Amino acid sequence: MKDRSYFDRSKIYLCVGGGQALHSTPYRGAPNACYLSDMTLIYKLLPASLWREAEAAGVFAGAGIDLADGYIHFSTSAQVEETAARYFNGVADLLLVAVEAEPLGDALKLEPSRGGDLFPHLYGTLPVERVARVAALPMREDGGHDFAGLLE
Secondary structure: OOOOOEEOOOOEEEEOHHHOOOOOOOEOOEOOEEEOOOOOEEEEEEEHHHHHHHHHHOEEOOOHHHHHHOOEEOEOOOOHHHHHHHHOOOOOOEEEEEEEOHHHHHHEEEEEOHHHOEEEEEOOOEEHHHEEEEEEEOEOOOOOEOOOOOOO
16 A cells, blocks of 8 residues: 655654645645644544553553554544544543654554545554543533544
8 A cells, every 4th residue: 555644754744635634734745735743643532441451551552443453543633523423422431542643653654544534543552651641522412422622
């Protein structure tokens, strides 16, 4: 698979399908590229019990789907609410784990997934000290989750 992400030493650029920009700074004339910044957060959704296990171990190796696929699935701030709606609707005690993308280095790949958008995939484990913050995701009456004030 051709890597459609662009890296330099201090910045991460992400091509988003359909030209939907997260930020409007283009990268080397690529029409669908967007500058994410040095401290861009990516997000992992997981049950609180799984996160407690990771904290005890000092590392998150992945949820079942991650282990099956060989990488840890993450979402950008523009993707995570749809991820929650598709895969975690009605799941109580859900956490939003925010991780700074840049320190993950070359183990973090941006690969096509849902609708052709590129999603962050971590090929390796996630040391818990790399986590910027963890927040509980309140569940609404309709089974969806309330992200108000939680995304950057």
